[in-house]
Amino acid sequence: MGEFLEAAFISGLMGAMMRMATPIIFATLGEILAERSGVLNLGIEGIMLMGAMTGFLVTFGTGSLWFGVLMAAIVGMILGLLMAFLSVNLGLSQHVSGLGITLFSTGLAMFIYRLYFGSPTVPPIVPPFKQVSLPLLSKIPVIGPGLFTQYTLTYLAWLLIPVMSILLYKTKMGLKIRTVGENPVVADTVGVSVILTRTLCLVVGGALMGVGGAFLTLAHQNMFLIDVIGGRGWVSIAMVIFGNWDPLKGAIGALIFGFLDGLQLRLQGLGFHISFHIFLMIPYLLTIVALIGVSRKASVPASLLKPYRREEKGG
Amino acid sequence: MIRMRITRREPLPKWARVVIPIAAIVTTLILSAIPILLAGGHLWKSYYYLFYGALGTRFNLLETFVKASPLLLTGLAVAFAFRAKFWNIGAEGQLLAGALAATVLGVSLGGIPGFLVLPVIIIGGFLAGGIWAAIPAILKTKLKVDDVVSTLLLNYVMIHIMGALLFGPLQQPGSSWPRSSAIIEAAQYPILLTRSRFHLGILIALLAVLVIWFINKRTVFGYRAKAVGVNIRAAHFGGINTTAVILWTAMVSGGLAGLAGVGELCALQYRLIMDISPGYGYSGIVIAMLGNLHPVGVLFSALFFSVIIVGAHTMSRMTGVPTYIAEVIQGMALMIMLIFLLFTEYRIKVVRK
Numbered sequence: 001m002g003e004f005l006e007a008a009f010i011s012g013l014m015g016a017m018m019r020m021a022t023p024i025i026f027a028t029l030g031e032i033l034a035e036r037s038g039v040l041n042l043g044i045e046g047i048m049l050m051g052a053m054t055g056f057l058v059t060f061g062t063g064s065l066w067f068g069v070l071m072a073a074i075v076g077m078i079l080g081l082l083m084a085f086l087s088v089n090l091g092l093s094q095h096v097s098g099l100g101i102t103l104f105s106t107g108l109a110m111f112i113y114r115l116y117f118g119s120p121t122v123p124p125i126v127p128p129f130k131q132v133s134l135p136l137l138s139k140i141p142v143i144g145p146g147l148f149t150q151y152t153l154t155y156l157a158w159l160l161i162p163v164m165s166i167l168l169y170k171t172k173m174g175l176k177i178r179t180v181g182e183n184p185v186v187a188d189t190v191g192v193s194v195i196l197t198r199t200l201c202l203v204v205g206g207a208l209m210g211v212g213g214a215f216l217t218l219a220h221q222n223m224f225l226i227d228v229i230g231g232r233g234w235v236s237i238a239m240v241i242f243g244n245w246d247p248l249k250g251a252i253g254a255l256i257f258g259f260l261d262g263l264q265l266r267l268q269g270l271g272f273h274i275s276f277h278i279f280l281m282i283p284y285l286l287t288i289v290a291l292i293g294v295s296r297k298a299s300v301p302a303s304l305l306k307p308y309r310r311e312e313k314g315g
Numbered sequence: 316m317i318r319m320r321i322t323r324r325e326p327l328p329k330w331a332r333v334v335i336p337i338a339a340i341v342t343t344l345i346l347s348a349i350p351i352l353l354a355g356g357h358l359w360k361s362y363y364y365l366f367y368g369a370l371g372t373r374f375n376l377l378e379t380f381v382k383a384s385p386l387l388l389t390g391l392a393v394a395f396a397f398r399a400k401f402w403n404i405g406a407e408g409q410l411l412a413g414a415l416a417a418t419v420l421g422v423s424l425g426g427i428p429g430f431l432v433l434p435v436i437i438i439g440g441f442l443a444g445g446i447w448a449a450i451p452a453i454l455k456t457k458l459k460v461d462d463v464v465s466t467l468l469l470n471y472v473m474i475h476i477m478g479a480l481l482f483g484p485l486q487q488p489g490s491s492w493p494r495s496s497a498i499i500e501a502a503q504y505p506i507l508l509t510r511s512r513f514h515l516g517i518l519i520a521l522l523a524v525l526v527i528w529f530i531n532k533r534t535v536f537g538y539r540a541k542a543v544g545v546n547i548r549a550a551h552f553g554g555i556n557t558t559a560v561i562l563w564t565a566m567v568s569g570g571l572a573g574l575a576g577v578g579e580l581c582a583l584q585y586r587l588i589m590d591i592s593p594g595y596g597y598s599g600i601v602i603a604m605l606g607n608l609h610p611v612g613v614l615f616s617a618l619f620f621s622v623i624i625v626g627a628h629t630m631s632r633m634t635g636v637p638t639y640i641a642e643v644i645q646g647m648a649l650m651i652m653l654i655f656l657l658f659t660e661y662r663i664k665v666v667r668k
Contacts (some may be wrong), residue, residue, distance in 0.1 A: 042463065090663075091321060092653050095402055095463060099600055104646025107639055108350075114637035115354055234467040241461065270405060277478035284471045288460070295459045309321055 007141075013259075013266055014146030018154055019220060020265075021251075021258025023048070025157040026212030028234035028243070028250040030205035035240055036168060038194075039087055042098025045081045045233030047103030047206055050215035053109040055214030056224040056252040057116060059126045066110060068126075069153070069214050076210020077203045079105060084199040091307030096235050102233075113224060128222040129153065133165035144238075151219040153211070160208070164179045164247040177201060181301035183206040184308040194308045209233070231284070242294055253290070257283050324662040335614060335659060336605060336612060337650040340619055343644060346651070356636040368629020369622040375629075377511040381583070383621035385410070386594070387520040388575035389599025390613040391527050396568035397446075398531070398608050399540040400547065401561050405451060405466030406572040407596025408473035409444035413573025414580045415477055416443035418485065418587040421498030421580065421597050434499040437519070437577055444573020445566035447473065452565030456558040470596070474589075481587060485591070495587040504582035516578030521614075523571060528610040530567075540564050572596060601649040620645060 027044055041047075051072035059068030079101055086097035117124055129151045138148040168174040176197055179187040184194045212232075217224050235257055243250030264279035266273040344362075351361045369379045381468030388407045396403035403409075416439045424432045429568070451469060454460035480486075481493035504515040531537040532545055542550040543560045552556050579591050627641035657663075 086650065086653065090654065090657055092657060096600075096604060096649070097403065097655060099597075100646060102648040103597060103601060103649060104643065106645045107642025107644075111350060111354075111637050111639040111643050114639055231468070231471045234464065234471075238464050238468060241464065277475040277482065281472050281479070282476035284468045284475070288454070288465055288468055288472075291460045291464065292454065292458050295461070 004063030004163035009266065011143065011146035013262055014143050015149060016146075016265055017255060017259040018147060018150050019258070020261035021254045021310055022151070022154045022157045022192055023212040023215045023220070023232055024236050024239060024252050024257055025161065025213065026208045027233060028239045028254050029157075029160055029247055031236055031240045031246055032164065032168075032205075032243070032245055032250055033208070034080075034182045034198075034199045034205040034291025035304055036047070036245060036301055037177050038184065038301055038306065038308070039083070039198050039306055040098065040237075041080070041083055041085045041093045041101075041202060041205060041209075042095060042237070043079060043101030043105065043206075044098070044209050044236060045229055045231070046102030046109075047076050048211040048216075048229045048233045049109045050079060050105045051210030051213030052217040052228050053113050053213075053224055054210070054293045056109070056217040057112070059218055060124060061142070065126075065129055065218055068218055069211055072210040072214035073207040074210070076208070076213075078206075079210075080202040080206020081199070083206070084202040088195055088198045088202070088306065094305050094307075096300060110226060118129050123223045123225065125222045126218065129219040152213070153215050153219055158251075161247050163252045168247065178301075181303055184303050184306075187306075188310065198308075212236075235283065235287060238291060242287070242290045244294060244299055247265040257287070260286065318585050320664045321657075321661045322392065322664065323660065325337075327659050331659060332607065336607060336616070336652065339605065339655045342533040342655075343419045343472035343648040346647055347640070350640055351636055352635075354634075354636040354640070356634040361494060361634050361636055363628050364630040364633045365626035366622070367626070369626035374511060374573060375539065375625065377508060377513045379618070379621045379625045380517050381512045381514070382625050383617045384514075384517045384520045384578055384582075385595045386598055386602055386620055386624075387576040387617035388523060388571050388578070390602030390617045391520075391523055391599075392444075392568045392571035392575075393599040393611060394603035394608040394613050395527055395531075395540075395571065396564055397603055397668065398544050399451065399560060399564040400544040401455070401564050401568070402463045403448060403451070403466050403565065403568050404463055404600065405448060405469050405569070405596070406575075406599045407592060407594065408466070408470035409447050409569040410514070410576040410592050410596050411470075411473045411477055412447040412569070413440035413444040413576030414587060414591050415473075415480070415576070416440050417502070417571070417577040417580045418495050421601070422496050423504035424502060425499050433504070433515075433581075436502055437574065440577035441570035442573070444576065445568075445570035448565040448569020448572070449562060450535050452562045456561050459463065463562050478589065481589065485587065486579045487586070493589050497586045498581065501525035502581055503529070503585060506577065512583065514581045516574075518580065519574060523574070524610045524614050527571075531610065536560070536563065546623075572599070598645060601645050604649055604656075605652045620648075 027048055031041060031044055054075040055072035058071040061066050083097060083101050086092045087094045131151055134148040138144050176192045180194050180197045188194055199299040213274050216228050239250050239253040242253040260283045268276045348358055351358060368375060370376050392406045393403060417436050418438045420439050451462050451465040454465050455462045466650045485495045487494055505511050539560050541554050542555055543557050547557055575595055584591055602613055602616045605616035623644050627638050628638055631638040
């Protein structure tokens with residue numbers, strides 16, 4: 001009996017870890033793309049919330065989950081474009097532009113939600129995504145059922161990790177992005193448009209953030225609550241630093257966060273009377289501790305936070 | 316093809332620094348028509364109730380000051396930190412730290428003379444916010460941890476500390492809700508005007524404007540903080556102890572945010588609840604930027620936002636536009652102000668080529 005419970009517990013924990021890591025992986029990859037091109041996108045928390053709201057609203061209206069995900073990605077792209085306009089075209093402070101996007105998107109998400117649904121006593125719900133078991137892999141004892149019975153979006157997130165690595169390190173486009181992020185003057189000299197590259201990275205990154213948000217309202221939960229993101233965007237920013245701007249290492253950070261988040265949910269479910277707030281706090285504390293560990297040897301993209309203006313070369 | 320070119324311009328005259336925020340506010344109000352119309356609100360009626368709700372009666376006007384008090388304090392907190400380029404996004408957590416300290420003191424100080432209770436609580440709340448802000452300052456200066464990220468993450472840590480305490484030792488005996496016992500009467504801020512909620516905290520916030528203005532303009536510390544903000548390396552080579560400047564800046568900034576928490580607790584709620592702040596710490600960022608990081612500017616932008624927030628409730632009741640319009644307007648105001656500020660330093664030329 002004890003053994004069976006243990007196996008079920010581990011399997012469940014593995015499953016929860018994968019699930020809770022998914023939105024962080026999407027958002028972390030989106031942020032890595034933006035930061036590798038030289039732009040810190042603090043709009044991430046708001047973009048995720050808009051993605052979560054849009055995905056839910058569109059699915060509620062049309063009944064199509066994938067259409068909801070698509071629209072969440074598109075809204076993420078639009079907000080990425082707005083971030084690009086402020087921080088790249090106009091060269092405004094990336095810190096403040098990003099926070100502006102987050103504040104604006106947060107307000108807008110609630111505003112649109114209230115406009116559409118009013119203030120219902122019971123939050124409206126949609127039938128969420130169903131989990132898919134991978135053949136063979138999900139039959140591995142103990143860890144298999146948990147790890148390989150997941151939402152399609154989770155598999156997609158994992159697929160995106162090598163895709164992002166290959167894009168950044170093995171393609172010409174990746175070389176351009178990294179050059180723009182490290183030394184925009186050089187990039188400009190060899191004919192790479194700094195503005196266009198950064199804009200593209202913010203737009204694609206925004207799409208990933210939007211999808212990460214939509215996962216929370218269409219798979220993890222089936223409703224939109226005001227605190228659905230709950231700081232996951234900021235955690236993703238921390239994961240980018242933790243992972244030293246590398247997709248794979250960032251994803252490992254996301255997995256650790258997912259593990260703690262999952263453990264917290266499991267222990268709560270098992271009726272452990274540890275105040276669940278203390279458990280909710282641990283991922284954030286550990287993230288800060290992790291940052292202390294990596295910050296001193298961090299290899300920040302050299303031109304991060306610096307707007308690029310041709311007239312001020314070398315400035 | 317049309318291209319934008321952004322080039323530096325001569326510094327604008329002083330009047331522009333006043334005109335530009337006003338222009339930003341007017342532009343924001345005009346653009347607010349878009350969400351109002353989207354919500355199906357009648358445009359003029361909506362604007363009318365927005366301002367009537369905030370300024371139309373004596374009670375409403377005084378309520379606007381009540382709302383402005385925490386906004387003013389968090390706005391000052393952020394402005395003071397940003398001026399020294401300490402990116403304090405953690406005013407929300409520091410506010411909660413202040414409210415938490417005020418709760419602990421406010422329920423337990425029954426034994427000391429009444430006139431001492433409020434001073435102890437105010438100092439305690441200031442210190443709690445200040446110490447909570449000192450953590451990211453130390454992480455930044457000693458361990459090179461990015462202050463934006465650490466202050467943000469610490470907000471969530473503080474929310475959960477508060478939650479753990481409100482479900483634990485601070486929970487009101489017999490209650491199943493996450494709320495504390497009520498503070499003692501001597502710990503309540505006095506109401507200064509009858510038939511209103513105009514309380515001591517508003518005076519404290521106004522006093523803080525003067526104090527911050529004085530520190531910025533008339534003290535060596537204010538000069539050093541500015542030097543660190545403009546160029547930290549130059550400040551360092553100029554003999555300024557930049558670590559100490561950042562640490563003290565953070566403490567004062569966090570302390571101001573802590574006072575906002577004390578005010579919310581001791582003047583309005585009288586007991587700690589989870590949603591004691593609807594995001595005043597984050598609004599502080601917008602207010603600081605709109606006020607151009609200047610204490611007097613922060614005063615006016617806090618009042619402006621307070622008008623929007625208080626007025627949005629009346630507008631919502633009368634026209635059905637959701638109250639979250641206040642948040643939308645705040646976000647828009649920040650971005651518009653940013654763009655307008657750009658014009659103070661740069662000119663934008665549209666060139667065809």
